[in-house]
Amino acid sequence: MRAFVLTAPYEGSVQEVPVPSAGPGEAVIDVERVGVCGTDVEFYTGEMAYLTEGHSSFPMRLGHEWSGRVSAVGAGVDTDWIGRRVMGDTMLGDGTCRRCLRGHQHVCEKRQEVGVRGDRPGALAEQLAVPVSSLHVLPDSVDPALGALVEPGGNALRSVQAAALTPEDRVLILGPGTIGLLAAMFARVTGAEVHLMGRSERSLAFARELGFENRWHEDSLPDLPFDAVIDASNAAHLPARAVDIVEPAGRVVHVGLAGEPSLVDTRDLALKDVTAVGVLSASPGLPATIRAYAEGVIDPRPLVAATVALDRTAATLAGERPSDAGPGPKIHIDPRLA
CATH class of the missing domain: 3.40.50.720 (NAD(P)-binding Rossmann-like Domain)
Structure with a gap:
């Protein structure tokens, strides 16, 4: 499948990488939308602290603001998940430490962060594999753009x-x-x-x-x-x-x-x-954010200035905006676009 791979500061491209498989407790997602944020830009410039602290390293696949649809599940996962529209929590705790057991997996010392920390590939790809425990179902009223704005x-x-x-x-x-x-x-x-x-x-x-x-x-x-x-x-x-x-x-x-x-x-x-x-993470606020979007309490879609194809990722990280971009601060990437 196609994925954007960042190999060094200011160096990244779309590459052919192996299709992910769903391990036990995991699901494979067909990615529909990914938001580019300041953290991604810091990795692109090499300024992200995780690089010097040993939490992240090149090559890496970015993308932690995403939405998509479950296409496959691994052992131990209910097949009813297949076909569901979802977004996912970025923070993946080890599930066993004191913090995780108290519901604070987003500050787990051994946590992985999708597309950010611990070699967990991100969503700037056609598909993504994540634990089902990190998924949140999106109602029909929350479209792909809104889904990628939940994080x-x-x-x-x-x-x-x-x-x-x-x-x-x-x-x-x-x-x-x-x-x-x-x-x-x-x-x-x-x-x-x-x-x-x-x-x-x-x-x-x-x-x-x-x-x-x-x-x-x-x-x-x-x-x-x-x-x-x-x-x-x-x-x-x-x-x-x-x-x-x-x-x-x-x-x-x-x-x-x-x-x-x-x-x-x-x-x-x-x-x-x-x-x-x-405030470190969206994790405890994800369900309430989805409800707010679904019920129309707020509509953040005007924040998305443009949606571009995967091969525009490097340009987007470098700060380029499409000529027809709106005034909003957010650029989305749709890996399905040619």
């Missing part, structure tokens, strides 16, 4: 849940990329007053198209009390800035990751009585 949506939903918003609150979201805009959509549902801060005129203009009027650059941020701040950016100075901005007794949520260490003075946290929460 980033789960991160955004968990961030909003951690912010504990009420209709009386004002929340500031740093970074109007995919996660930031999804967080803004979920935050708007709570009734809170939503503000966005970013650097790019294009991304802030797109946020306005989505109905978010309160959009700011860092140097023009108004002096308002923000009850919660969600940092969905990759800027190293913004975690500390979030603590500085938030109201005393407020909540700060860190879901974005910088490419270098970001420092927060814990004295500021303590003296302001701020609650700070880190």
Whole structure:
């Protein structure tokens, strides 16, 4: 089958690789849609920390935001899974450690991450094999594009849940990329007053198209009390800035990751009585995200600027956008396209 293989920083191509088989407890998925995200780009540039920490190595197959249809199952798996439309959890714990047994497989020390960590091939291919235990069934109302947006949506939903918003609150979201805009959509549902801060005129203009009027650059941020701040950016100075901005007794949520260490003075946290929460994974938020999409609570499909074929993967990772791409931040890849 055809798959995109990254062999070194800035070096990757579509190659013929063996078709996956379903091992015990596994299913093979015919991949319909894959989202490209910042983590994939960091692997492409060689900047992803997992490469230096020994959690990942080249060659590797990327792709952890995906949707598709089950085409085969392995030993011990109910054949009723065949034909079901699904998406999958990225985080695969060992299933035996204390964290996994407590339902926290997404922070298992020995976890694999599909397309990210532990040599588990990703979804940028015609087919993918994963444990059935990681699958979530998609209702008919959740199309392939929405299915591939469940994983980033789960991160955004968990961030909003951690912010504990009420209709009386004002929340500031740093970074109007995919996660930031999804967080803004979920935050708007709570009734809170939503503000966005970013650097790019294009991304802030797109946020306005989505109905978010309160959009700011860092140097023009108004002096308002923000009850919660969600940092969905990759800027190293913004975690500390979030603590500085938030109201005393407020909540700060860190879901974005910088490419270098970001420092927060814990004295500021303590003296302001701020609650700070880190969000690593979508895992605990996947079922609720699927329900939200299925019921039309939010519709993130406008975030997808274009859907391209597998042979456009390298160009997409390099930052190229199709000439007919829309204004959204997300590019999807459909391995079925010629």
